[in-house]
Amino acid sequence: MSSRERIFATLYEAVAEPVAMTHTRPRLDDDLIALFEHNAQATAATLDHVADEAGLPDALANYLASTNQTDVGIAVAPGIADLFPALHSAPIQPDATHPGAEVSVTGCIAAVAETGSVLMASGPTHPTTLNFLPETHVVIIRTNQVVAHLEDAWVMIETMPRALNLITGPSRTADIEQTLQLGAHGPRRLHAIVVAG
Amino acid sequence: MKFSPREFRSQADAALNDRTLQQALVRARSGFVNKRAKAVAALPEFEVLRAEASAIRVDALNRLPDLLEQFEAGVLAAGGQVHWATDAAEARRIVVGIAQQREACRVAKGKTMVGEEIGINPALEAAGINVVETDLGEYIIQLAQEPPSHIVAPAVHKTREQVAELFAQHHRRDERLAALSGIPELVDEARRVLRETFLSADLGITGGNFLVADSGSVVLVTNEGNGDLSATLPKTHIVIAGIEKVVPTMTEATTLLRVLARSATGQPLTTYTSVFTGARRATDETGPEEFHVVLVDNGRSAMLASELRDMLRCIRCGACMNHCPVYGAIGGHAYGWVYPGPMGQVLTPWLLGPERAPDLAHACTLNGHCAQVCPVGIPLPDLIRAMRVREHESHVNTFAERWVFQQWTWWAKRPALYGWALRAKARWLHRLARPGSALRRLPVWSAWFRGRDLPTPQGRTLRDLMREKLRGAR
Known part of the structure; x- marks a missing residue:
């Protein structure tokens, strides 16, 4: 008998009836965009707004200047490269010899008001490394991508990609003396630029 | 230690x-x-969600074999592989086997409690494979050669000075390290050293918080991002998980996520909640070429029947x-x-x-x-x-403990006698010590009093007091 068969033989002996279940979602404020922004800021993410896509390159440049990130390597996700025509679009290569980019700019599948999170799906238009390797991650969110609950974000996914990354604020650790410190292994800064539309 | x-x-x-x-x-x-x-x-709904979370777990355990079969089919359909381990030794053999087959030299490891349970690090090291813990807390205790002291914060017992000393001792880059004492500098130092590990590792090992049956996905939560780097950069990703971790769909996983981080660290959600489904797709530029899930029984199926x-x-x-x-x-x-x-x-x-x-x-x-x-x-x-x-x-x-319990059982089965004896004992103890003080020793009971004291009984038993109170109420 294989290990699998042995395990299942014991498990089948302990089977019991399914349990009737309800599913509750937390009640949320009506203004989802305001709620998203409030919750995202509570996780130490920063925010900016632009009226339309044409304003994105300037908003990015202003943010980088205001955080003293000038003369840095920027990688733009292929999926939104046309929004930043002046910037090159290259995934950050997971290679120690590659200088890598300090800043990544990506889109998202959805932004979740409940938790202030952004949802990323891996794929050719959005390599996963962009979410984790840079020092700063800039996320472009359209107001119509803001959903209420986590469940509303999952339904935006048609077929499961290799990796879904639900990101709630910049990387952090409290492993030394329970003291919160941003930028453990992932980005030190998470900046969201919200575009109307 | x-x-x-x-x-x-x-x-x-x-x-x-x-x-x-x-x-x-x-x-x-x-x-x-x-x-x-x-x-x-x-979160006003917390208690409702807690009740629903309990029901989700009970339901999943009640139909565990069905959900596990579904999960296995989902992983296979997404290009992953599933391995079943009846005990810790088999789980170690499977993981070391994959590592050797892939000729792995270095493992970037995310935090996995079941990995600790099966003792995966010593097994990989015995096979000549370098294992680096990448969760900061786990990394600290790996340097200190200690086991974790908390499942969420493994190095919660260490002070910043102790961490600085460990880094100075093990990183040995330059003089500067000895002077590191601020928490931000220590976190930066670990980030720099472990980034090299992520980039050079050929195998990533993580745990899994939930296994989602209908899609064959593994849900992993971290705050640092180390789990994601371990699961993304190396050519092979191995998930080690207990067989009990499965839930039917993302909907149930979502309810559990809502109570998990709040109960653990007080966060509404951890920074990273990731859902891994299979290996890198043909069109993907990043991600592991191989995705393995090692499902560990190690006494769980027997516990389910107990x-x-x-x-x-x-x-x-x-x-x-x-x-x-x-x-x-x-x-x-x-x-x-x-x-x-x-x-x-x-x-x-x-x-x-x-x-x-x-x-x-x-x-x-x-x-x-x-x-x-x-x-x-x-x-x-x-x-x-x-x-x-x-x-x-x-x-x-011990024999003494068993003897005491046997004696106690004899008295407890005779309520009237028990009440009388208790009253006599309470009066005796009351007379033995000054009121308001505590007894520190009694003959024969020296073992019990080591590390304990006994507040002096007031002279009357709970039964007496209750009887009096009931009489008064009438």
Whole structure:
């Protein structure tokens, strides 16, 4: 008998009836965009707004200047490269010899008001490394991508990609003396630029 | 430093006398308890969600084989592989086998409690493979060659000075390191060193918080991002998970996520919640070429058929230990193995055998705080009591203990006699000590009084007082 068969033989002996279940979602404020922004800021993410896509390159440049990130390597996700025509679009290569980019700019599948999170799906238009390797991650969110609950974000996914990354604020650790410190292994800064539309 | 559940008494003694540890424990206790309380107060639906989370776990355990079969089919359909391990040795063989087949030299490891349970690090190292823990807390204790003392914050017992010393000793880059003492500098130093590990590792090993049956996905939560780098950069990703971790769909996983981080660290959600489904797709530029899930039984299926079944609901948040007065006094190392606190008092004797952890089930005041905060409603005091019964039946407790319980049973079965004897004893003890003070010794009971005292009885028993009160009420 294989290990699998042995395990299942014991498990089948302990089977019991399914349990009737309800599913509750937390009640949320009506203004989802305001709620998203409030919750995202509570996780130490920063925010900016632009009226339309044409304003994105300037908003990015202003943010980088205001955080003293000038003369840095920027990688733009292929999926939104046309929004930043002046910037090159290259995934950050997971290679120690590659200088890598300090800043990544990506889109998202959805932004979740409940938790202030952004949802990323891996794929050719959005390599996963962009979410984790840079020092700063800039996320472009359209107001119509803001959903209420986590469940509303999952339904935006048609077929499961290799990796879904639900990101709630910049990387952090409290492993030394329970003291919160941003930028453990992932980005030190998470900046969201919200575009109307 | 070696710890063993068999040495619980001496380890607990040592912990109580360790001043640095006591400071760390005080800080940790208030931190975790306050953060959870705040998060729970901010979510009016928390108790409803907690009840639903309990039902989700009970339901999943009730139909575990069906859900596991579904999960397995999902992983295979997404280009992954599933391995079944009946015990720790088989799980180690499987993981080391994959590593050798892929000719892996270096492993970037995310935090996995089941990995600690099966002892995967020593097995990989024995095969000549370099294993680097990438969760900051786990990395610190790996350098210190210590086991974790908390399942969420493994290095909660270490001070910043101790961490600085460890880094200076092991990184040995330059003089500058010796002077590192600020927490930001220490975190930066670990980030720099571990980034090299991520980039050079050829195998990533992580745990899994939930297994989603209908899509064959593994849900992993972290705050640092180390789990994601371990799962993304190396050519091969191995997930090690207990067979009990499966839930039907993302909907159930979502309810569990809502209670998990709030119970663990007081966050509404951890920074990274990732859902891994299979290996890199043909069009993907990043991600592992191979995706393996090693499902570990190691006593779980037998536990499911036992009176301790409810323990398998556990989602490893650590709330039970954060709220346990015994854990708060002695910390995690005293428990001697991977799982400390109330959950460990059930899991450790079960997984290792009661004879290897004879004292754990007794390190409990049955105050019930753990059950009140458990996000999936595990009746921990009942299970700890059941474990005591089990130990009594398997004769692991001492002859003296058994004799005392036998005597007590004889009296307890005779209520009138019991009441009379108790009254006599209360009066005797009352006369023996000054009122308001505490008894520190009694003949024959020297073992019991080591580390305890007995508040002087007021001279009357609870039964007397109740009788009086009822008479007054009438």
